[in-house]
Amino acid sequence: MITLYTFGPHFGLPDPSPFVVKALVQLKMSGLPFEINSKGYSKAPKGKLPYLNDGGEIIADSTFIRRHLETKHGIDLDRGLSAGQRATGWALEKMCEEHLYWTIVDSRWMMTKNFNKGPRHFFDAVPAPLRPLIIAKMNRDTKRTLWGQGIGRHARADIEWLAMRDLDAISALLGDQPFLFGDEPHAADASVYGSVASALCPLFDTPIRAHAESKANLAAYAKRGTARWFPELAASRA
Numbered sequence: 001m002i003t004l005y006t007f008g009p010h011f012g013l014p015d016p017s018p019f020v021v022k023a024l025v026q027l028k029m030s031g032l033p034f035e036i037n038s039k040g041y042s043k044a045p046k047g048k049l050p051y052l053n054d055g056g057e058i059i060a061d062s063t064f065i066r067r068h069l070e071t072k073h074g075i076d077l078d079r080g081l082s083a084g085q086r087a088t089g090w091a092l093e094k095m096c097e098e099h100l101y102w103t104i105v106d107s108r109w110m111m112t113k114n115f116n117k118g119p120r121h122f123f124d125a126v127p128a129p130l131r132p133l134i135i136a137k138m139n140r141d142t143k144r145t146l147w148g149q150g151i152g153r154h155a156r157a158d159i160e161w162l163a164m165r166d167l168d169a170i171s172a173l174l175g176d177q178p179f180l181f182g183d184e185p186h187a188a189d190a191s192v193y194g195s196v197a198s199a200l201c202p203l204f205d206t207p208i209r210a211h212a213e214s215k216a217n218l219a220a221y222a223k224r225g226t227a228r229w230f231p232e233l234a235a236s237r238a
């Protein structure tokens with residue numbers, strides 16, 4: 001049996017991490033049976049989620065999870081795509097994960113009103129006397145990470161502009177298709193859906209979200225993905 005380690009649903013999303021959402025969607029697309037465990041963070045081999053356990057074999061990182069599906073289970077999530085489409089999918093996926101993602105981290109962690117509504121609650125179970133210390137440390141660590149990545153060196157309006165360019169690119173490539181490469185989803189949809197759903201998360205007030213909402217095809221894409229992969233969430237929103 002495959003076990004996927006996740007954070008669990010938060011913020012009205014299947015998971016607060018777009019990488020976990022991507023792994024959940026990849027597994028759902030694979031058709032393999034799997035279970036979810038939201039208590040594995042402390043044992044994460046790379047200190048991050050997602051990772052999975054497939055009969056004792058541990059695979060950390062959403063992209064290596066995809067590779068594992070390909071190599072161990074012979075599942076090609078890009079079946080039917082041309083080499084050019086596969087390349088476009090890879091480029092879009094990495095734009096979401098290595099660029100758009102950081103703008104979303106910035107908006108959730110560095111904007112006080114969003115932090116208080118969202119990530120602050122990750123620490124609700126920490127004993128009260130320790131909580132402010134842990135929260136301050138996590139904030140410092142996240143700020144340092146954003147600085148190191150580079151995005152944290154920009155003015156917020158510039159960060160938001162970068163995010164909007166990403167969303168424009170996704171919207172333009174998606175056009176009026178149900179999924180990125182036509183009627184059926186492929187590998188990149190797992191990642192792009194996770195990122196677009198994160199950008200649209202109704203809990204957080206950001207110009208990034210407003211921009212995503214202004215693109216009718218992105219809003220419809222996220223809704224379509226939620227209905228297909230997380231129907232329980234779609235029902236709770238209806």
Ligand SMILES: N[C@@H](CCC(=O)N[C@@H](CS)C(=O)NCC(=O)O)C(=O)O
Pocket residue numbers: 016017018019047048049050060061062063
């Ligand atoms: N490249 C990794 C990225 C995973 C990642 O960044 N996960 C974040 C959540 S979005 C995490 O677990 N952060 C916890 C930490 O850094 O302590 C993947 O594709 O799985």
